Amino acid sequence: MTQQNELARGAAAQVRETGFVFLEAVPMRALLTQFGGLDDWAAFAASWSTLARDEYMADNGRYRRRAHATYVxxxxxxxxxAHQAHYQSRDYNSLNGGVERWFEPIAPAIGDGASMRTILGACQHFFGTLAPNVRAxxxxxxxxxxxxxxDIAGSPxxxxxxxxxxDYVLVLLIARENIASGTTSIHALDGKALGSFTLIQPLDAALLDDGRVYHGVTAVQALDPREAAYRDVLVVTLRRT
Structure with a gap:
């Protein structure tokens, strides 16, 4: 068994046991690159600077930008x-749920590029091992x-x-610039705290069994208010059909 396979098996075992795993950038890169390259990473990461503002924030917040794409x-x-709305019920999103939210589509060059395809391939394999009987x-x-x-903190x-x-969620850090905090906390369904960590380096990642754990992230503050301050992540969710 290769070291990469051992890593994937160990991470999957932790998700089965606790409902989540935090992987730092080096092991996450090793997991990802079993499924392709990251040759376009510079352009992939730079695309976060082109995102449109999220106009659906019920708190009137102006601190979030996003784009969206769906795969099978x-x-x-x-x-x-085909491009489609993102929908969550208010049972899962009491702030912004209950409405169809039409975000700008992820650009084709990004959504079909090497980095995205590698990330998706890793998700397909990793989460597929946790639910091997799911066909689609x-x-x-x-x-x-x-x-x-x-004057404004940003809330992830x-x-x-x-x-x-x-069913499952990947949160992958792309970039972190001039910010403090942004700590992820994981909780059992009864509210018990299970762990916390902060995504610091590009490719730091959290992989979650969404049916078994809650998650949240603390607000981020600008270290130097004179400079741009932001937290960029890619979130990938999988729901069985």
Whole structure:
């Protein structure tokens, strides 16, 4: 068994046991690159600077930018679906749920590029080992930029500690610039704290069994209010169909 396979098996075992695993950048890169390259990473990461503002924030917040795309996993295939709305019920998102939210689509060059395809391939394999009898998955990908300024903190999870209403979730850090905090906390369904960690380096990641744990992220503050301050993540969710 290769070191990469041992890593994947160990991470999957932790998700089965606790409902989540935090992987730092080096092991996460090793996991990802079993499924392709990251040759376009510079352009992939730079695309977060082009995101449109999220106009659906019920708290009137102006601190979040995002783009969205949907994919289908079937057997060993991955295909991008037609652009569609993102929907969560208020049971899962008390702030912004209950409405169809039409975000700007992830650019084709990014959504079909090497980095995205590698990330999706890793998700298909990793989460597929946790649910081997599932034949098809509805997959949503979200580019998020959370901004902080002199007067306003940016909240990665303004709805609070929550579940997403899916089966599995990947949260992958893309960039972190001039911010403090942004600590992820994981909680059991009864509210018991299970762990916390902060995504610091690009490719730091959290992999979650959304049916078994809640998650939340503390607000980020600008270290130097004169400079741009933001937290960029890619979120990938899988729901069995």
């Amino acid at each position: 996993f079937e057997a060993t295939t991955i295909r991008r679906a 998955w509805h997959v949503e990908t979200h580019q998020f930029r959370i901004e902080a300024s002199r 999870t303004p709805e609070g500690v929550h579940r997403d209403g899916v």
